[in-house]
Amino acid sequence: xxxxxxxxxxxxxxxxxxxxxxxxxxxxxxxxxxxxxxxxxxxxxxxxxxxxxxxxxxxxxxxxxxxxxxxxxxxxxxxxxxxxxxxxxxxxxxxxxxxxxxxxxxxxxxxxxxxxxxxxxxxxxxxxxxxxxxxxxxxxxxxxxxxxxxxxxxxxxxxxxxxxxxxxxxxxxxxxxxxxxxxxxxxxxxxxxxxxxxxxxxxxxxxxxxxxxxxxxxxxxxxxxxxxxxxxxxxxxxxxxxxxxxxxxxxxxxxxxxxxxxxxxxxxxxxxxxxxxxxxxxxxxxx
Amino acid sequence: xxxxxxxxxxxxxxxxxxxxxxxxxxxxxxxxxxxxxxxxxxxxxxxxxxxxxxxxxxxxxxxxxxxxxxxxxxxxxxxxxxxxxxxxxxxxxxxxxxxxxxxxxxxxxxxxxxxxxxxxxxxxxxxxxxxxxxxxxxxxxxxxxxxxxxxxxxxxxxxxxxxxxxxxxxxxxxxxxxxxxxxxxxxxxxxxxxxxxxxxxxxxxxxxxxxxxxxxxxxxxxxxxxxxxxxxxxxxxxxxxxxxxxxxxxxxxxxxxxxxxxxxxxxxxxxxxxxxxxxxxxxxxxxxxxxxxxxxxxxxxxxxxxxxxxxxxxxxxxxxxxxxxxxxxxxxxxxxxxxxxxxxxxxxxxxxxxxxxxxxxxxxxxxxxxxxx
Numbered sequence: 250x251x252x253x254x255x256x257x258x259x260x261x262x263x264x265x266x267x268x269x270x271x272x273x274x275x276x277x278x279x280x281x282x283x284x285x286x287x288x289x290x291x292x293x294x295x296x297x298x299x300x301x302x303x304x305x306x307x308x309x310x311x312x313x314x315x316x317x318x319x320x321x322x323x324x325x326x327x328x329x330x331x332x333x334x335x336x337x338x339x340x341x342x343x344x345x346x347x348x349x350x351x352x353x354x355x356x357x358x359x360x361x362x363x364x365x366x367x368x369x370x371x372x373x374x375x376x377x378x379x380x381x382x383x384x385x386x387x388x389x390x391x392x393x394x395x396x397x398x399x400x401x402x403x404x405x406x407x408x409x410x411x412x413x414x415x416x417x418x419x420x421x422x423x424x425x426x427x428x429x430x431x432x433x434x435x436x437x438x439x440x441x442x443x444x445x446x447x448x449x450x451x452x453x454x455x456x457x458x459x460x461x462x463x464x465x466x467x468x469x470x471x472x473x474x475x476x477x478x479x480x481x482x483x484x485x486x487x488x489x490x491x492x493x494x495x496x497x498x499x500x501x502x503x504x505x506x507x508x509x510x511x512x513x514x515x516x517x518x519x520x521x522x523x524x525x526x527x528x529x530x531x532x533x534x535x536x
Numbered sequence: 537x538x539x540x541x542x543x544x545x546x547x548x549x550x551x552x553x554x555x556x557x558x559x560x561x562x563x564x565x566x567x568x569x570x571x572x573x574x575x576x577x578x579x580x581x582x583x584x585x586x587x588x589x590x591x592x593x594x595x596x597x598x599x600x601x602x603x604x605x606x607x608x609x610x611x612x613x614x615x616x617x618x619x620x621x622x623x624x625x626x627x628x629x630x631x632x633x634x635x636x637x638x639x640x641x642x643x644x645x646x647x648x649x650x651x652x653x654x655x656x657x658x659x660x661x662x663x664x665x666x667x668x669x670x671x672x673x674x675x676x677x678x679x680x681x682x683x684x685x686x687x688x689x690x691x692x693x694x695x696x697x698x699x700x701x702x703x704x705x706x707x708x709x710x711x712x713x714x715x716x717x718x719x720x721x722x723x724x725x726x727x728x729x730x731x732x733x734x735x736x737x738x739x740x741x742x743x744x745x746x747x748x749x750x751x752x753x754x755x756x757x758x759x760x761x762x763x764x765x766x767x768x769x770x771x772x773x774x775x776x777x778x779x780x781x782x783x784x785x786x787x788x789x790x791x792x793x794x795x796x797x798x799x800x801x802x803x804x805x806x807x808x809x810x811x812x813x814x815x816x817x818x819x820x821x822x823x824x825x826x827x828x829x830x831x832x833x834x835x836x837x838x839x840x841x842x843x844x845x846x847x848x849x850x851x852x853x854x855x856x857x858x859x860x861x862x863x864x865x866x867x868x869x870x871x872x873x874x875x876x877x878x879x880x881x882x883x884x885x886x887x888x889x890x891x892x893x894x895x896x897x898x899x900x901x902x903x904x905x906x907x908x909x
Contacts, residue, residue: 432591433624435611437638437689447637451628
């Protein structure tokens with residue numbers, strides 16, 4: 250006979266083992282690598298302990314890259330929430346069958362490889378791409394618009410990629426919202442806008458927080474989109490780390506940059522957990 | 537329609553993708569009335585209520601309030617408030633903020649809001665709980681917050697959807713009287729929707745019994761209880777005995793019993809048809825009491841003691857062995873004790889027997905009975 254505690258341990262073991270082996274161990278490796286000097290031919294010189302790599306993080310050059318990345322991630326997050334939240338709300342208003350179909354539609358882009366989707370944007374946005382060619386043919390513009398290889402393209406690509414995450418997170422919150430609360434608000438004389446601001450939004454804030462943190466964390470660490478759609482003109486934290494490991498071959502500094510990124514993510518995830526906890530505490534655990 | 541009609545429904549109909557929920561209802565609710573819509577689940581009472589509140593638009597017909605057509609007016613522009621069955625309190629707001637919500641939506645000055653919220657919290661005995669959140673309250677307290685939140689708006693009409701169904705029995709009985717008192721104090725017209733016939737009988741001035749989207753009967757509690765006009769009403773309110781037979785000009789002919797005399801509802805046609813005699817357990821007397829009464833005989837099968845009363849199940853001789861319930865006060869039982877298995881003679885005065893047309897509609901009656909309990 251197995252006790253509930255034992256069977257719980259057995260059920261969790263594969264997942265925990267997986268995370269320990271492929272998440273915790275690599276993170277620890279990166280952490281330790283950050284405290285040594287780089288080897289002469291790349292790699293890590295484990296005989297030379299140093300904290301120099303962390304000191305280099307506050308070099309204005311890198312601070313600027315970090316702030317730039319944070320700004321792009323923040324703009325992406327705001328746009329993704331502004332697009333994803335109303336979409337999620339609209340989905341909750343549909344009939345149950347239609348809700349499933351609409352959610353599948355929202356997830357459909359994930360069936361195609363991320364790289365291919367990013368290349369597709371390049372086809373759309375370049376100087377002779379579909380958008381520019383179409384606008385010139387229509388006589389709206391005479392010169393192609395600079396749509397590609399700039400911050401605009403990077404943000405567009407990131408928002409496009411991460412809107413589905415916001416939709417899913419916001420939908421989870423909105424679907425659990427008691428419809429009679431919305432009716433009660435209308436019954437008490439509130440307009441649609443007031444109902445949204447005073448009732449719907451506060452009660453679904455945990456979903457918005459979850460979606461936002463997700464988008465921000467994924468955006469700030471992304472290196473494919475800035476590389477392809479930014480065309481080397483937009484340097485983000487992810488690109489910097491990528492370059493340190495694969496181009497500059499300075500693994501210890503790359504490790505230090507990675508630790509910075511991980512620290513930012515952990516702070517955000519913790520903040521989100523606090524928001525969710527508070528929201529559920531004040532509504533009696535039903536948030 | 538009388539001069540003091542507050543709400544009128546004219547041939548109101550509601551279909552949901554072809555299925556009729558409300559089937560052409562005409563209704564006039566007077567100012568200052570405590571009105572009940574009573575019926576089993578699926579009878580259309582909640583749909584009718586939601587149309588009055590503005591959450592559903594009638595497929596056909598009109599609703600007027602104070603003589604103005606409100607059929608398509610949105611809920612936030614109607615001087616009507618609904619107390620939700622689930623109460624629908626805002627979980628992220630205190631009691632005070634919940635109650636103030638409707639006045640803030642109206643854009644009332646802050647002083648007025650504070651004063652009116654204070655008044656209504658006093659009326660509903662919630663003053664000390666003003667700062668609590670809904671999840672920190674008991675069921676009865678939440679119910680009072682929901683009531684306060686609707687009352688503070690001083691609506692022309694307050695709708696209550698199964699207001700007491702979430703409360704335990706003792707609290708429910710207390711709140712029935714409490715609601716009656718508050719209605720009197722605030723002078724607002726109440727329309728309550730309920731499936732609980734006792735609730736409707738205790739609280740309402742008038743009751744509309746609904747059956748499959750139509751009004752089966754409308755009247756005072758006493759009218760409905762003592763003078764049901766059809767089987768549905770007879771069965772839905774309280775306990776009722778039925779004897780099946782054929783209606784004739786002189787009464788109901790029952791196999792093995794002969795003629796049972798009684799009263800036909802006003803306006804009933806005298807054509808011969810199948811029908812029934814309906815009478816209350818408490819109208820049956822044991823022994824040959826009234827010489828003019830309908831005389832029955834049978835065997836006592838079971839006796840149940842309820843404290844203040846006693847009920848017997850008697851299997852009749854004739855009428856295919858139909859079982860009827862007999863109820864009498866405990867004091868009467870002391871005077872004339874009856875034992876299980878004993879043969880008894882019963883008398884039912886004709887003035888307390890309703891002769892109703894139609895055969896037993898088992899499906900509707902059975903579901904009505906299931907919902908009533």
